[in-house]
Amino acid sequence: MYNINIKPPIYDPEAVQPMRDELTFIGFEETVTPQKVEDVLSQNDDKTVLVFINSVCGCAAGSARPGVALSLQHNVIPDKFITAFAGQDRDAVDYLREKYLTNIPPSSPFVALFKNGEMLFVMPRNHIEGREPEEIAYDLKAAYETYCSAKGPSVSPEKYSELVHAITCGSKIPLNS
Numbered sequence: 001m002y003n004i005n006i007k008p009p010i011y012d013p014e015a016v017q018p019m020r021d022e023l024t025f026i027g028f029e030e031t032v033t034p035q036k037v038e039d040v041l042s043q044n045d046d047k048t049v050l051v052f053i054n055s056v057c058g059c060a061a062g063s064a065r066p067g068v069a070l071s072l073q074h075n076v077i078p079d080k081f082i083t084a085f086a087g088q089d090r091d092a093v094d095y096l097r098e099k100y101l102t103n104i105p106p107s108s109p110f111v112a113l114f115k116n117g118e119m120l121f122v123m124p125r126n127h128i129e130g131r132e133p134e135e136i137a138y139d140l141k142a143a144y145e146t147y148c149s150a151k152g153p154s155v156s157p158e159k160y161s162e163l164v165h166a167i168t169c170g171s172k173i174p175l176n177s
Helices: 013-024 034-041 058-071 090-100 133-147
Strands: 048-054 080-085 110-115 118-123
Touching (some): 013 048, 013 058, 034 048, 034 080, 034 090, 048 058, 048 090, 080 090, 110 133, 118 133
Parallel strands (some): 048 080
Antiparallel strands (some): 048 110, 110 118
């Protein structure tokens, strides 16, 4: 497997950077290549991994990213959190979908919880759209309580209070030229 991306990003990388920063600020690791996805999800170490497929759409901005961030303020959280960006990290997202999200229609934003390469919980776009961040966080926290044992939160409440959500919708993001 190679570490280069064949497919270029659809949107201007500089324009989507705040959407990436929102997640890395709370502890997400970016998996921008198929190899990085494989390196994390192929581990057989009994650790739970939260996977978030990020997106430029309005439901990612208004619901998914804020909901995921809020969920990680819980006292029980996954051991690790990774993200790949649909339309940006295209090879990584394709690999994730083809190898680990088989038989699940592609959608973004998208949230899943894994352990030892096995999917334990999934929240596709149709369970995100039209919902408030608190509702998404509630469902994720219930999954954490069922499957996870790491002590939360992912960042201190003081640091979390400094989080700035990127509210821009995809229709306002310039295409990559």
